Amino acid sequence: MRLRLRVACAATLALLLGASAVGADAIQEFLLRHWRQPLAPQGSPPARFSTLEASLHPEACGTCHPTQLSDWRASVHAAATGPGVAGQMVEMLESDPPSALACLRCHAPLAEQAPLVADNGALQPNPEHDGALGARGIPCAGCHVRGHERFGPPRRDGSLASAAPRETLPHNGVTRTPAFLKSEFCRGCHQFAPDGFSLNGKLLQNTYDEWKASRFARQGVQCQDCHMPDRRHRWRGIHDADMVRSGLTITARTGATRYRAGNTALVTLRVTSTRVGHAFPTYVTPRVVLSAELVDGAGQVVAGSRQEKVIGREVALDLSREAFDTRLLPGRTATLEYRMKVPGPGIRARVAVVVEPDAFYVGFFEVLLRQGAARGEAQIRQALETARRSPFSVFERELPLS
Numbered sequence: 001m002r003l004r005l006r007v008a009c010a011a012t013l014a015l016l017l018g019a020s021a022v023g024a025d026a027i028q029e030f031l032l033r034h035w036r037q038p039l040a041p042q043g044s045p046p047a048r049f050s051t052l053e054a055s056l057h058p059e060a061c062g063t064c065h066p067t068q069l070s071d072w073r074a075s076v077h078a079a080a081t082g083p084g085v086a087g088q089m090v091e092m093l094e095s096d097p098p099s100a101l102a103c104l105r106c107h108a109p110l111a112e113q114a115p116l117v118a119d120n121g122a123l124q125p126n127p128e129h130d131g132a133l134g135a136r137g138i139p140c141a142g143c144h145v146r147g148h149e150r151f152g153p154p155r156r157d158g159s160l161a162s163a164a165p166r167e168t169l170p171h172n173g174v175t176r177t178p179a180f181l182k183s184e185f186c187r188g189c190h191q192f193a194p195d196g197f198s199l200n201g202k203l204l205q206n207t208y209d210e211w212k213a214s215r216f217a218r219q220g221v222q223c224q225d226c227h228m229p230d231r232r233h234r235w236r237g238i239h240d241a242d243m244v245r246s247g248l249t250i251t252a253r254t255g256a257t258r259y260r261a262g263n264t265a266l267v268t269l270r271v272t273s274t275r276v277g278h279a280f281p282t283y284v285t286p287r288v289v290l291s292a293e294l295v296d297g298a299g300q301v302v303a304g305s306r307q308e309k310v311i312g313r314e315v316a317l318d319l320s321r322e323a324f325d326t327r328l329l330p331g332r333t334a335t336l337e338y339r340m341k342v343p344g345p346g347i348r349a350r351v352a353v354v355v356e357p358d359a360f361y362v363g364f365f366e367v368l369l370r371q372g373a374a375r376g377e378a379q380i381r382q383a384l385e386t387a388r389r390s391p392f393s394v395f396e397r398e399l400p401l402s
């Protein structure tokens with residue numbers, strides 16, 4: 001939708017301008033250079049590179065780095081040009097190419113992935129464009145390769161030096177820098193600049209700053225420590241039940257051990273954010289639903305007994321306003337206090353915490369299809385199906401009441 005497109009575009013621009021204000025230490029300087037937007041084309045590979053070493057395709061890297069390749073393939077970063085993005089992109093590349101290119105800077109960041117390139121202010125077909133790479137989301141090279149030079153973290157023992165003369169190593173070895181271990185490495189794509197698009201006085205995307213204000217930043221726990229443990233390339237987040245559980249402490253208890261029919265039972269369901277490094281959830285698209293209902297002896301839900309509480313930041317589909325923001329900052333708790341008259345014997349309370357990671361997109365894609373998604377229609381339909389199937393439960397319990 002138009003509004004959303006202009007928004008993301010403005011935000012990226014602000015991000016680039018804001019970047020020049022960053023301080024002068026070596027890591028920041030490296031990151032400014034490494035993430036200067038738009039990324040420059042890689043240029044010609046060194047003459048001694050084999051075809052394999054010169055390739056920017058993840059499968060080429062995976063020949064020698066198979067663990068990272070198999071992790072990455074199943075990750076959200078590999079899916080960053082999935083049907084939801086690609087479906088909007090086909091139409092937008094014709095109707096509003098500058099906005100489409102702005103999306104690609106986060107969703108498909110290599111110069112070689114963009115079908116168009118700015119030439120003296122005018123957009124031209126990109127001579128470096130590699131169509132197959134374009135559909136691969138954020139490839140290895142998007143984070144690791146600039147001008148065919150490999151960049152990576154220090155060795156696990158902290159050392160930066162090369163074990164052998166670099167020209168004797170595959171791809172001339174690696175330039176190692178601690179910048180890869182820092183939250184700032186992730187910031188460019190996971191934080192809007194201070195003057196980026198905001199609603200109700202809060203930036204639409206604010207993950208880095210939420211982290212920066214948390215106890216995790218004070219304790220030196222970086223994004224990578226939670227999202228790339230043991231240097232794994234999985235980036236699990238709100239779409240993964242175990243990852244969500246790892247960040248929460250959930251309890252459910254009743255006010256009394258037994259209630260008589262006709263008494264009002266009390267059930268308390270508590271969700272505390274104990275190991276989420278930012279707001280839970282950080283983005284506007286997920287919804288987390290705490291619920292409680294009564295179930296009778298036959299396993300049937302007692303009609304009218306369901307109550308819910310939602311954790312999330314709900315915004316209008318055209319991003320014109322924020323309806324509410326009940327997200328949990330680190331350390332905070334959401335409580336559903338459920339009071340209900342117990343209708344008879346053999347009654348249990350069923351409590352649950354259900355995560356809908358793509359709640360916003362279900363509505364958004366429905367509207368997009370109704371308005372007509374043009375050439376993106378089939379992909380948007382597929383993205384809608386995926387979004388509809390995405391909810392999962394992270395907690396379920398039945399507590400006897402009578």
Ligand code: HEC
Pocket residue numbers: 052053055056057060061062063064065140141144145150151152153154155162163169170171173174
């Ligand atoms: C022909 C095999 C080969 C290919 C292809 C290859 N690499 Fe490597 N890579 C190596 C070897 C061997 C090392 C170890 C070099 C060293 O110890 O300095 C390495 C090291 C690295 C490191 C540092 C790893 C560490 O131990 O800290 C990164 C990052 C890296 N490669 C990224 C890539 C990326 C990205 C691609 C694809 C664009 C790629 N490599 C393609 C063989 C390969």
Ligand code: HEC
Pocket residue numbers: 076077079080081082085105106107109138142143185186187188189190223224227228235236237238239240
């Ligand atoms: C080039 C831009 C870019 C960089 C750099 C980047 N990300 Fe992402 N990240 C994205 C995009 C785009 C998505 C959304 C992908 C999608 O679902 O289409 C995403 C999604 C995620 C998710 C979401 C998982 C979920 O369940 O939805 C996590 C977690 C994440 N990134 C962590 C990181 C961490 C940690 C770093 C730094 C090591 C990082 N990212 C660096 C662009 C980036």
Ligand code: HEC
Pocket residue numbers: 004005006008009012079080081082083084085088099100102103104105106107188189190191207282283383
């Ligand atoms: C500043 C980086 C950035 C820009 C620019 C950006 N996105 Fe994203 N996008 C993200 C991140 C990060 C996520 C994952 C959000 C999260 O879970 O925190 C995401 C998620 C999404 C998703 C949901 C995941 C999926 O694969 O279906 C869609 C759709 C999407 N973006 C479309 C777009 C479009 C269209 C544009 C351009 C109008 C755009 N984005 C611009 C960073 C960006």
Ligand code: HEC
Pocket residue numbers: 058061062065068069070072077138139140141142143144152153155156180181185224225228231233
């Ligand atoms: C979104 C950015 C991003 C992408 C995409 C990415 N990496 Fe990495 N990679 C990192 C970061 C950050 C680290 C350091 C993580 C840490 O030490 O906590 C790293 C570490 C590595 C290492 C060193 C591992 C070790 O055990 O020392 C290798 C090798 C590597 N990446 C290869 C790859 C390959 C191959 C791909 C594609 C299949 C890839 N990376 C995709 C960001 C990325």
Ligand code: HEC
Pocket residue numbers: 183186187190207208211216221222223224225226227236237238239243244246247248275276277278279280281282283284285286
């Ligand atoms: C202390 C551990 C921890 C740290 C540090 C952390 N995260 Fe997370 N992150 C989580 C957990 C747990 C989830 C799953 C729950 C959720 O979605 O909030 C998550 C989810 C996410 C998501 C999914 C989208 C959403 O709406 O929640 C993104 C994107 C993300 N993290 C990015 C980052 C980035 C970028 C950083 C660093 C600035 C970071 N995280 C730091 C634990 C952490």
